[in-house]
Amino acid sequence: MILNIHAILTTCYAAGLRISEAVHLKPTDIDSQRMVVRVEQGKGQKDRYVMLSPKLLEILRDYWRTRRPKEWLFPGDRAGHPRDAVGQACAKAHDLSRLSKPVTPHSLRYGFAVHLLEAGADVRTIQLLLGHRSLATTAHYLRIATNKVCGTASPFELLPRPAPTPPPLGKPQYF
Template structure:
């Protein structure tokens, strides 16, 4: 626990690592100090074959075990001792501008609508938008401060003038004190699952058949910026991505780069029309 705190791991990461290591030890009914690479492989096979976990879900388990044995227990083990299954690459499903508009019109609550609009307008993760404070909205500089985003990194994102109007309307109605979007528990922000539930309810009301989650709005933010001609590097900074390759995946779904490219089929000369088949002979 102290090793994670010293390295400033996010609170959710610390909780996840503890859960993963505890499950690993309980499965073999021994202290992790007495377990090794063979048990790690057996545990991963069990999770994959018996528990039917997807490769992406095994990432947290492997991350926790790597931290435990390499950092805390200082075992000189290599990456091969923590086999990571290859994750299938899936492109995000992106909402069009029209679908975004329809979706927002289907959010009945002013508070929930403001939360989801903020997530889209600034490209925020759901954990970032629920932890916004009133003081994070800087209307003089027209920026939003994101405190302790993913990997504990702060950043600034744009404050849309249109979003500022919505936020002021919401503030006049709710008068939030500390947290911009307070939850049902006094002194705590709104829960992530509450935002997810509001998102799913709005999707059903809108009639949109594509999957819509708070993270879908972040995908749409990046894709729509790219389609509008924004530089990929600038989008990376706004999204808070560590690697440019993470941001570059939106090049694969942006219509400005995919659909605007001319197919070589369109460069071919028009072929002669296909002759009509001869009429069938008449027998009676």
């Protein structure tokens, strides 16, 4: 069970998935040749691809070798039906960690977005990875990443500086 929880939570964070997207992943959605995860019929009935981290691929391969899931990558208790395993796993992780802040599937997705921004990804790329229709929705996710804003140099700093003016010459000295 621990391997299952670890695989689900890691997938949610590493790919920035919504809970509904994570529990509807199929083993065939993991494309290790192209290193992408296919999110089929995400919110708004849109398909998209997200990156597949090599570390996540290793975790998913270990999970697959142990569990051998068939239809769903993360099946629930009833065979062939995914369940809200991610939410339960987050609640359990929150209890075990004793963190004061909530641990939810959405907080993992939010962390994915903020950490991408802090690593230098542009907002449009983050928007596509999250599957947002509107850039305003993505901006809402990223409003708290103030250290990125504060750490950004002004383009003024990139302008060439004029050559320093030499000091005025004194009286000419003759031999």
